[in-house]
Amino acid sequence: MRVPTRSRALGERAVVVLAATVWLACAHPVAVPPVAGLGVAAVALLFRRPWLLVVGAAVLASGLAARAEAGLVLPEPRPVRAEVTLLTDPVDGIGGTVRADVRLGRRRVEAWASGPAAGALRPRLAGERLVVDGRLRPPSPVVRDLLARRHVGARLDVREAGPWRPGSLPSRVANGLRRTLAGGAEPLGDDRRTLFTGMVLGDDRGQPVEVADDFKAAGLTHLLAVSGQNVAFVLVLCRPLLRRLRLGPRWAATLTVLAFFALLTRFEPSVLRATAMAAVVCTADTVGRPASRVRVVALAVTGLLLVDPFLAGALGFQLSVGATLGIALLSRPLAERLPGPRPVAEALAVCAAAQIGVAPVLVPAFGGLPVAALPANLLAVPAAGPVLAWGLTGGLVAGVLGPPLDGLLHLPTAALLAWVAGVARIAARLPLGTLTATHLGALGAVALVAVAGSRMARRRPRSLRRAAVAAGAAVLLSPAIAPPAGAVDGDEVTIGARLWRRGAVVLVLDRGDPGRLLDRLRRRGVRRVDLLVATGGSRTTAGVVAVLRSRLPVRLVLAPDGHRIRDATVPPPRSALDVGGLRLDVGENRPRLEVAVRPNARGP
Numbered sequence: 001m002r003v004p005t006r007s008r009a010l011g012e013r014a015v016v017v018l019a020a021t022v023w024l025a026c027a028h029p030v031a032v033p034p035v036a037g038l039g040v041a042a043v044a045l046l047f048r049r050p051w052l053l054v055v056g057a058a059v060l061a062s063g064l065a066a067r068a069e070a071g072l073v074l075p076e077p078r079p080v081r082a083e084v085t086l087l088t089d090p091v092d093g094i095g096g097t098v099r100a101d102v103r104l105g106r107r108r109v110e111a112w113a114s115g116p117a118a119g120a121l122r123p124r125l126a127g128e129r130l131v132v133d134g135r136l137r138p139p140s141p142v143v144r145d146l147l148a149r150r151h152v153g154a155r156l157d158v159r160e161a162g163p164w165r166p167g168s169l170p171s172r173v174a175n176g177l178r179r180t181l182a183g184g185a186e187p188l189g190d191d192r193r194t195l196f197t198g199m200v201l202g203d204d205r206g207q208p209v210e211v212a213d214d215f216k217a218a219g220l221t222h223l224l225a226v227s228g229q230n231v232a233f234v235l236v237l238c239r240p241l242l243r244r245l246r247l248g249p250r251w252a253a254t255l256t257v258l259a260f261f262a263l264l265t266r267f268e269p270s271v272l273r274a275t276a277m278a279a280v281v282c283t284a285d286t287v288g289r290p291a292s293r294v295r296v297v298a299l300a301v302t303g304l305l306l307v308d309p310f311l312a313g314a315l316g317f318q319l320s321v322g323a324t325l326g327i328a329l330l331s332r333p334l335a336e337r338l339p340g341p342r343p344v345a346e347a348l349a350v351c352a353a354a355q356i357g358v359a360p361v362l363v364p365a366f367g368g369l370p371v372a373a374l375p376a377n378l379l380a381v382p383a384a385g386p387v388l389a390w391g392l393t394g395g396l397v398a399g400v401l402g403p404p405l406d407g408l409l410h411l412p413t414a415a416l417l418a419w420v421a422g423v424a425r426i427a428a429r430l431p432l433g434t435l436t437a438t439h440l441g442a443l444g445a446v447a448l449v450a451v452a453g454s455r456m457a458r459r460r461p462r463s464l465r466r467a468a469v470a471a472g473a474a475v476l477l478s479p480a481i482a483p484p485a486g487a488v489d490g491d492e493v494t495i496g497a498r499l500w501r502r503g504a505v506v507l508v509l510d511r512g513d514p515g516r517l518l519d520r521l522r523r524r525g526v527r528r529v530d531l532l533v534a535t536g537g538s539r540t541t542a543g544v545v546a547v548l549r550s551r552l553p554v555r556l557v558l559a560p561d562g563h564r565i566r567d568a569t570v571p572p573p574r575s576a577l578d579v580g581g582l583r584l585d586v587g588e589n590r591p592r593l594e595v596a597v598r599p600n601a602r603g604p
Contacts, residue, residue: 010050012295018054019298022305025058026312029065041596057302065309070154074138080104080156081133084111085167086126088266092203094513095540098122101152102130108151113158120161126266127171127180134158149310159485172502174264178203181391184399192417192441198224199384199392199420202265209515209547211421217354217428217522219373222323223384223420225316227263228274233388234261235278251286255279269317272308273324276300293328297321318361326357339469351377367523371476372480376427383416383423390416414417433479434523448470489599493520500597504530504580507548508595514547521552528553531579537563537595557588560593 010018037060044285045051084102093099098118101113111132113121124130139147139155147153166172178201185193191208198204204212215221235242236259242250258275267270277300284291291299301321304311311317327350334349335342349375362369390412397408435443446468488501496511499521507521507529532554536539541563548554559568570589571577577584578600587594 010053013290014050014054014262015295015298018057019301021054021058022061022302025061025311026065026305026309028061029069031066032059032063033059034063036066037308051480061306061309064306068309072148074245075136075154077135077137080136083129083131084126089126089205090121090124101150104156107154109154109156110147110152111156111158113161116156117161124164125175127167127175128165130161132158133160149313151310168264177264180399181395184395184406185410187410188414192414194423195417196391196413199254199387201224202268202271202396210550212515213518213551214428217370218376218424219370220376220380220424223380226268226271228277229385230388231261231274231278237392247286251282254282269311269314272304273300273317273320276304280440297324297328315365319358320360322357323354326353330356339466347378363437364441368436370434371432371479372427372430376423380420380423383419387413387416398569431480435479439479442475443472446475450590491598493517499581502581502599504582506531506579506582506584506597508533508535508597509544512544514544518551530555532557533593533595534559534565534568536560537565539564541565558593561590
């Protein structure tokens with residue numbers, strides 16, 4: 001009788017360790033020749049040593065990451081006149097500027113343009129080519145590390161731009177589809193159109209700050225990024241044609257569809273994760289070796305990091321992987337333990353599992369998770385699927401036919417988008433607070449006690465389950481009844497904005513990104529502003545003040561003489577104003593408003 005031998009194939013645990021090791025190696029690069037890692041990996045495959053393969057992959061990943069960093073050589077400042085290829089779609093910046101990542105020779109640089117050059121750059125799309133005249137220089141040290149994650153090692157200040165010409169055939173087709181979808185969505189209006197392109201294509205350019213802030217506060221920003229749901233629907237849409245092919249051609253055609261969809265949605269980190277997972281599943285089915293969800297995630301992550309080690313530091317990639325792992329590992333156990341109707345329990349389990357998966361990334365990066373994310377996702381996500389389904393089918397037809405049929409075809413889209421936007425707006429205003437690391441630790445303790453207790457208590461498992469749900473609900477509600485924040489003296493909320501809080505809230509605004517400002521104020525629990533001081537009165541500052549007023553109650557706005565801010569008051573020079581426990585000393589009020597804020601000795 002033949003004795004079965006122990007398999008030396010790469011098991012599921014080893015695959016997970018492989019992905020984690022490669023990720024750590026990419027985050028800590030060492031200047032090792034990549035060929036050394038390839039050699040170790042080859043020996044491991046030859047002698048079927050799984051753990052030696054893990055070592056080889058780690059050495060390879062570390063060497064590739066070090067080589068990628070070494071390739072970001074800072075350039076010497078010099079004038080440039082050349083044709084560049086756009087790698088990203090141009091994005092509007094502050095003060096009428098436009099920026100985009102472009103390829104200049106073999107170098108990837110960040111191009112900035114203003115004035116007429118910005119007007120020439122703005123309508124172009126990724127893949128198209130444009131002649132520019134400008135100056136190449138090293139990026140600012142403040143943003144150098146951030147740009148490096150996008151393989152950008154230089155800045156190009158564009159003075160003139162044009163003429164332009166289309167790019168390769170695949171990019172022409174992708175850009176044509178994007179313009180057709182966007183053109184067909186014109187009847188939706190600007191706000192809904194940008195929401196539509198964000199949900200269908202992941203293109204959130206031109207989205208109003210208020211809408212983006214609603215989705216961020218409600219924990220729904222993932223709806224504005226292309227995810228596995230988008231990829232799955234595209235494959236379902238192409239399935240009638242793909243299933244007619246034989247096994248080998250079907251595999252090649254599926255990978256082609258995935259590659260084109262990644263091109264269409266601009267190779268965002270979440271897109272790369274989703275398409276890589278779909279490619280792994282397709283390959284596993286083709287060779288007759290179906291893989292578990294965890295194995296698929298691990299293999300996709302390993303492959304992507306070996307291709308692009310900088311993905312290890314990309315926040316979007318980390319969130320996408322975390323959410324996917326959370327759903328794969330926790331959605332089914334949570335659904336089995338949650339009380340109530342099965343459809344509701346399963347939907348709630350998926351939402352909770354995704355939030356648990358992204359918590360290790362979101363809490364350090366953003367300070368916590370919005371409690372409103374759970375009800376918001378339960379209500380909004382079911383409507384997001386039909387938006388995607390109809391957007392890629394009826395939306396294309398609407399773009400081809402044009403008015404007036406485009407408006408009729410997008411009536412269902414308008415209703416669904418109104419629902420999703422309404423959920424985000426209402427959830428963002430709910431005073432539910434944010435789950436910090438302390439709250440998440442308490443929830444973890446409740447979960448551990450519930451699991452341990454369920455194994456011990458055999459007589460009344462349902463009562464124990466209900467008690468655990470009640471304890472978890474109490475933790476979730478605790479941020480809403482947290483005590484008010486203490487005194488704050490001149491904290492820099494964001495660049496160009498400082499906050500004081502002593503009985504009253506005073507915000508001194510010099511300049512700033514309104515979206516980032518709203519996000520930082522929300523993290524600090526600011527729900528009103530008693531006094532907003534605008535040190536400048538330009539149109540840009542007026543726009544920031546208008547956004548703040550649309551999101552928060554602002555009792556009084558001070559501005560310099562000659563300002564453009566609606567309903568703002570010009571204080572007399574060399575005057576003083578008491579607000580709560582704070583005193584505002586005014587210096588000159590022209591051309592800028594000079595102020596000094598200090599605690600009031602008399603208190604609030």
